[in-house]
Amino acid sequence: MPAITPPPLPSDDKRWKIVNGTMRKNGFARHALIETLHTVQSSFGYLDDDAIRFVARSLRVPLSQAYGVATFYHYFSLKPPGKHTMTICTGTACYIKGNDKLVALAEKCLGIAQGQTTKDGLISLTTARCVGACGRAPVVLCDGELSGQMSGEEMVSQLEGWARG
Numbered sequence: 212m213p214a215i216t217p218p219p220l221p222s223d224d225k226r227w228k229i230v231n232g233t234m235r236k237n238g239f240a241r242h243a244l245i246e247t248l249h250t251v252q253s254s255f256g257y258l259d260d261d262a263i264r265f266v267a268r269s270l271r272v273p274l275s276q277a278y279g280v281a282t283f284y285h286y287f288s289l290k291p292p293g294k295h296t297m298t299i300c301t302g303t304a305c306y307i308k309g310n311d312k313l314v315a316l317a318e319k320c321l322g323i324a325q326g327q328t329t330k331d332g333l334i335s336l337t338t339a340r341c342v343g344a345c346g347r348a349p350v351v352l353c354d355g356e357l358s359g360q361m362s363g364e365e366m367v368s369q370l371e372g373w374a375r376g
Contacts, residue, residue, distance in 0.1 A: 326338075
């Protein structure tokens with residue numbers, strides 16, 4: 212059976228070599244779709260149309276299947292993230308400790324809903340089902356850094372600091 216030649220990389224951006232390495236490690240097999248999309252998301256911060264098309268073509272999966280996976284899983288984003296990201300944990304312990312109030316306050320402060328980015332592209336607001344730090348609830352990740360026992364005042368201070376630059 213002849214070897215299948217994968218399509219050329221979309222650009223000479225070194226991040227595509229990382230994505231290509233994930234596909235090559237898995238023999239460009241269809242079962243590597245989620246792992247490959249995860250690599251794209253980790254490398255570029257989101258999945259754009261070109262990236263999804265490239266992965267689908269490379270792994271020989273229908274474009275509809277690649278889009279189905281990208282839109283089904285909560286982890287994947289089809290829009291670029293803001294310069295800063297605030298992720299509020301919505302796990303049970305955080306819920307009991309009032310994370311719903313933190314989400315509402317952040318949405319009010321930023322003028323966006325969770326899952327969105329401010330118009331200036333500065334701040335993205337997301338939620339996560341559980342970040343595994345239940346003993347420190349409520350938990351907020353500020354640019355990936357965990358902050359436990361977060362108060363509304365501390366959270367607003369962080370958002371205002373980002374907004375000021």
